[in-house]
Amino acid sequence: xxxxxxxxxxxxxxxxxxxxxxxxxxxxxxxxxxxxxxxxxxxxxxxxxxxxxxxxxxxxxxxxxxxxxxxxxxxxxxxxxxxxxxxxxxxxxxxxxxxxxxxxxxxxxxxxxxxxxxxxxxxxxxxxxxxxxxxxxxxxxxxxxxxxxxxxxxxxxxxxxxxxxxxxxxxxxxxxxxxxxxxxxxxxxxxxxxxxxxxxxxxxxxxxxxxxxxxxxxxxxxxxxxxxxxxxxxxxxxxxxxxxxxxxxxxxxxxxxxxxxxxxxxxxxxxxxxxxxxxxxxxxxxxxxxxxxxxxxxxxxxxxxxxxxxxxxxxxxxxxxxxxxxxxxxxxxxxxxxxxxxxxxxxxxxxxxxxxxxxxx
Amino acid sequence: xxxxxxxxxxxxxxxxxxxxxxxxxxxxxxxxxxxxxxxxxxxxxxxxxxxxxxxxxxxxxxxxxxxxxxxxxxxxxxxxxxxxxxxxxxxxxxxxxxxxxxxxxxxxxxxxxxxxxxxxxxxxxxxxxxxxxxxxxxxxxxxxxxxxxxxxxxxxxxxxxxxxxxxxxxxxxxxxxxxxxxxxxxxxxxxxxxxxxxxxxxxxxxxxxxxxxxxxxxxxxxxxxxxxxxxxxxxxxxxxxxxxxxxxxxxxxxxxxxxxxxxxxxxxxxxxxxxxxxxxxxxxxxxxxxxxxxxxxxxxxxxxxxxxxxxxxxxxxxxxxxxxxxxxxxxxxxxxxxxxxxxxxxxxxxxxxxxxxxxxx
DNA sequence: GCGGATATTGCATGCGTATGCATTACTGTC
DNA sequence: GACAGTAATGCATACGCATGCAATATCCGC
Numbered sequence: 001x002x003x004x005x006x007x008x009x010x011x012x013x014x015x016x017x018x019x020x021x022x023x024x025x026x027x028x029x030x031x032x033x034x035x036x037x038x039x040x041x042x043x044x045x046x047x048x049x050x051x052x053x054x055x056x057x058x059x060x061x062x063x064x065x066x067x068x069x070x071x072x073x074x075x076x077x078x079x080x081x082x083x084x085x086x087x088x089x090x091x092x093x094x095x096x097x098x099x100x101x102x103x104x105x106x107x108x109x110x111x112x113x114x115x116x117x118x119x120x121x122x123x124x125x126x127x128x129x130x131x132x133x134x135x136x137x138x139x140x141x142x143x144x145x146x147x148x149x150x151x152x153x154x155x156x157x158x159x160x161x162x163x164x165x166x167x168x169x170x171x172x173x174x175x176x177x178x179x180x181x182x183x184x185x186x187x188x189x190x191x192x193x194x195x196x197x198x199x200x201x202x203x204x205x206x207x208x209x210x211x212x213x214x215x216x217x218x219x220x221x222x223x224x225x226x227x228x229x230x231x232x233x234x235x236x237x238x239x240x241x242x243x244x245x246x247x248x249x250x251x252x253x254x255x256x257x258x259x260x261x262x263x264x265x266x267x268x269x270x271x272x273x274x275x276x277x278x279x280x281x282x283x284x285x286x287x288x289x290x291x292x293x294x295x296x297x298x299x300x301x302x303x304x305x306x307x308x309x310x311x312x313x314x315x316x317x318x319x320x321x322x323x324x325x326x327x328x329x330x331x332x333x334x335x336x337x338x339x340x341x342x343x344x345x346x347x348x349x350x351x352x353x354x355x356x357x358x359x360x361x
Numbered sequence: 362x363x364x365x366x367x368x369x370x371x372x373x374x375x376x377x378x379x380x381x382x383x384x385x386x387x388x389x390x391x392x393x394x395x396x397x398x399x400x401x402x403x404x405x406x407x408x409x410x411x412x413x414x415x416x417x418x419x420x421x422x423x424x425x426x427x428x429x430x431x432x433x434x435x436x437x438x439x440x441x442x443x444x445x446x447x448x449x450x451x452x453x454x455x456x457x458x459x460x461x462x463x464x465x466x467x468x469x470x471x472x473x474x475x476x477x478x479x480x481x482x483x484x485x486x487x488x489x490x491x492x493x494x495x496x497x498x499x500x501x502x503x504x505x506x507x508x509x510x511x512x513x514x515x516x517x518x519x520x521x522x523x524x525x526x527x528x529x530x531x532x533x534x535x536x537x538x539x540x541x542x543x544x545x546x547x548x549x550x551x552x553x554x555x556x557x558x559x560x561x562x563x564x565x566x567x568x569x570x571x572x573x574x575x576x577x578x579x580x581x582x583x584x585x586x587x588x589x590x591x592x593x594x595x596x597x598x599x600x601x602x603x604x605x606x607x608x609x610x611x612x613x614x615x616x617x618x619x620x621x622x623x624x625x626x627x628x629x630x631x632x633x634x635x636x637x638x639x640x641x642x643x644x645x646x647x648x649x650x651x652x653x654x655x656x657x658x659x660x661x662x663x664x665x666x667x668x669x670x671x672x673x674x675x676x677x678x679x680x681x682x683x684x685x686x687x688x689x690x691x692x693x694x695x696x697x698x699x700x701x702x703x704x705x706x707x708x709x710x711x712x713x714x715x716x717x718x719x720x721x722x
Numbered sequence: 723g724c725g726g727a728t729a730t731t732g733c734a735t736g737c738g739t740a741t742g743c744a745t746t747a748c749t750g751t752c
Numbered sequence: 753g754a755c756a757g758t759a760a761t762g763c764a765t766a767c768g769c770a771t772g773c774a775a776t777a778t779c780c781g782c
Contacts, residue, residue, distance in 0.1 A: 015511060015768095017767095017768055017769085018768065018769065019768080019769095027731080027732090028731065028732045028733080029732090029768090029769080029770095030731070030732060030733080030769095030770080030771080031730085031731065031732080032769090033768095033769060033770055033771085034730090034731090034770085034771095036769095037769095037770070037771095040770090040771090041729065041730060041731085042730075042731090043729075043730055043731085043777095043778090046730075046731080058507075060486055060487050061487065061768085061769075062429075062489060062767090062768055062769070063487050063488055063489060063769095064425060064428045064429050064434060064489045064767090064768080064769095065429050065737090065767070065768035065769040065770090066768080066769055066770075067425045067737090067769090068423075068425050068426050068429050068736095068737045068738065068739090068767085068768080068769075068770095069736075069737050069768080069769045069770045069771080070737085070769085070770065070771095071737070073425060075468070078469075082454065083450035083451070083453065083454055084649065086447055086450070088450075089444035089447070089449075089450040089453075090444070092444065092450075092471070093443065093444055093471050096469060096470070096471040097471065097473070100470075100484075105468055105470075105484070105488060106468065106469045106470075107436070107466055107467065107468055107469075108439075108457060108467050108468075108469040109457070109461075109466075109467075110453070110454050110457040110458065112458070123461075123466070125421055126421050126422065126424050127424055127466060128423060128424060128425045146419075150376060232653075236654075261653075262653075264655075265653050265654040265655045266654060268654075268655055269654035269655045269657075270654060288445065292593075292622075292623075292626050293597075293626045293627060293629075293630035293631060294625075294626045294629055294630045294655055296630075376738095378737095378738055378739085379738065379739065380738080388761080388762090389761065389762045389763080390738090390739080390740095390762090391739095391740080391741080391761070391762060391763080392760090392761065392762080393739090394738095394739060394740055394741085395740090395741095395760090395761090397739095398739095398740070398741095401740090401741090402759065402760060402761085403760070403761085404747095404748095404759075404760055404761085407760075407761080422738085422739075423737090423738050423739070424739095425737090425738080425739090426737070426738035426739040426740090426767090427738080427739055427740075428739090428767090429737085429738080429739075429740095429766095429767045429768065429769090430738080430739045430740045430741085430766075430767050431739080431740065431741095431767085432767075
């Protein structure tokens with residue numbers, strides 16, 4: 001070794017670096033790095049020396065530097081829609097927990113109510129995240145291609161984009177719509193209404209199509225239909241119209257819980273109706289609030305834990321080089337509560353969580 | 362210049378770098394960097410060449426590399442409590458918007474219901490965020506010191522830690538408690554109840570102390586008291602006890618909206634009470650849901666926009682070298698709705714947002 | 723105790739940008 | 753047109769870690 005080449009001896013302002021730990025431990029910076037890199041080759045003796053020195057100096061590997069070196073940031077960009085719909089905070093928490101579990105951190109972007117996500121996407125791209133999860137949003141094919149090109153995996157959660165070969169995780173929206181139709185028919189209802197979510201969304205299309213189709217298979221038409229755009233206020237407005245009409249629907253399927261809660265609010269507070277007797281209301285999501293005594297909402301439950309698990313799995317696979325962009329559909333189930341008149345048969349499960357399964361035949 | 366030293370000509374797999382843009386534009390990498398660094402010295406002609414080349418190559422500065430170089434990540438770590446309380450998603454959105462507005466990104470950490478934030482903090486420290494915002498959490502003096510040492514600004518939001526010289530932003534919890542007491546007294550109530558939040562929290566202490574103090578100034582004792590720990594279920598349980606007693610309170614102050622909504626749920630759904638007539642319920646926060654027809658909750662509004670603005674300001678100042686750790690208290694106001702009997706005087710404001718101000722004297 | 727296989731170690735360099743410093747190109751003035 | 757003063761530019765290096773490669777150290781079987 002060239003003498004006098006002790007370049008390792010540094011001392012700067014600011015934070016502790018691997019060099020300083022190396023000095024104290026009497027090893028090279030490489031050894032320090034290897035100690036903190038899973039799977040790297042270090043002897044037990046070296047590791048101990050390093051750990052001890054690191055603890056003494058209160059050293060923490062600088063993840064920024066690591067990212068630059070490894071070209072992996074271990075950050076996942078997450079774009080969430082406005083959190084007005086309380087199902088999304090729940091989804092966010094589940095996602096956060098799942099990402100943490102798989103050793104990733106979450107860079108969160110919230111989208112404003114009336115603006116597109118495009119500018120956000122530009123930000124995300126700069127941030128060098130390893131992957132991107134978009135909740136309840138869709139994506140232009142232009143952007144999808146760009147991400148493909150730079151190797152950034154995208155996963156859509158609770159929404160999908162048809163034919164664009166973008167990964168997505170949704171629950172079985174079609175099954176949900178269909179089961180709810182069967183459930184309401186089995187409950188003896190006659191006048192069916194649908195409160196639509198955003199008509200441009202895949203979730204709304206799937207739910208509505210299946211709902212209407214099963215109704216018509218049983219000889220029923222939609223008695224009323226309104227568009228709530230997944231918004232509380234607009235859904236409440238729809239409710240006012242439907243309930244103020246000379247003849248009311250007796251069974252209402254709202255495309256998500258948030259709108260169903262709006263509907264119940266109006267029905268009870270403004271029309272003094274007994275929800276579950278005078279009129280049945282069914283939602284979709286099974287957000288926490290649906291269990292609140294004043295709502296007690298029958299709703300098609302989306303299994304959040306399974307959904308976010310799939311998200312993580314897709315990310316893992318894509319980062320491992322998978323070429324396919326799977327569209328995962330996770331099964332859900334109809335949780336029966338008292339916002340709806342019950343069919344005679346088909347209810348099962350513990351009293352805390354009764355579900356309805358269409359009787360065979 | 363040493364001939365053949367054209368080190369700038371590189372070409373690698375992966376993303377576009379400043380070098381490649383420099384080549385195409387016929388300038389140095391420095392010029393590219395300066396073009397994308399606000400306030401740097403570049404001529405208009407150079408800038409144009411660079412911008413053009415950058416656009417052509419679809420170049421984006423690598424923020425990871427920039428962070429390593431500047432030692433600023435422009436990321437703020439945010440730790441939020443469980444989002445069951447719907448006021449927190451709102452706060453999160455407001456904070457996200459404010460951080461975005463000030464050119465920062467948000468690294469989000471969610472804390473689990475029954476576990477301490479300590480392990481999360483360790484993660485945050487690794488991530489090299491520029492600052493840390495902790496929502497509704499408190500912090501050990503040990504950790505506060507450590508952050509002080511490494512120069513990481515911390516801001517507590519909606520909570521404070523006494524005497525630890527940690528910055529915090531809260532709304533005027535004491536005023537809130539006091540105003541609510543005056544309001545309920547002015548409304549002619551006689552039997553006052555308090556549903557406490559987490560008893561270890563500064564918010565609960567401040568609200569309760571002021572509430573009780575004003576009551577006693579007017580010769581009233583607390584008729585009933587229960588602890589809801591800011592949880593829906595526990596607050597509902599408290600409600601069942603209070604409402605099931607032989608004599609009920611006629612005015613209930615719940616330490617936050619979330620618990621107030623639980624109380625109203627139980628009062629209406631299980632005891633069939635007319636909230637606002639049979640019993641008055643007042644909350645604290647003014648979460649969105651408080652406006653829902655079934656709740657229509659009178660509540661002390663915390664001004665989210667101002668609060669998050671203060672958070673950003675503190676972060677700016679601390680990063681600019683400020684030594685003091687301010688404890689900001691932002692004024693709030695009592696928003697009057699129909700969950701409570703109204704006093705004769707003191708109500709003002711547009712019909713969409715009526716507020717109550719204690720009449721002078 | 724020997725030869726070879728294997729595990730550990732350190733050196734040197736790269737990751738992509740920002741920036742101090744020295745150099746060069748302008749700009750305006752008389 | 754010469755000069756001072758300023759703006760613009762490029763060079764070289766640092767930021768803190770990971771890692772390929774070559775050099776050692778350790779281990780194993782005999």
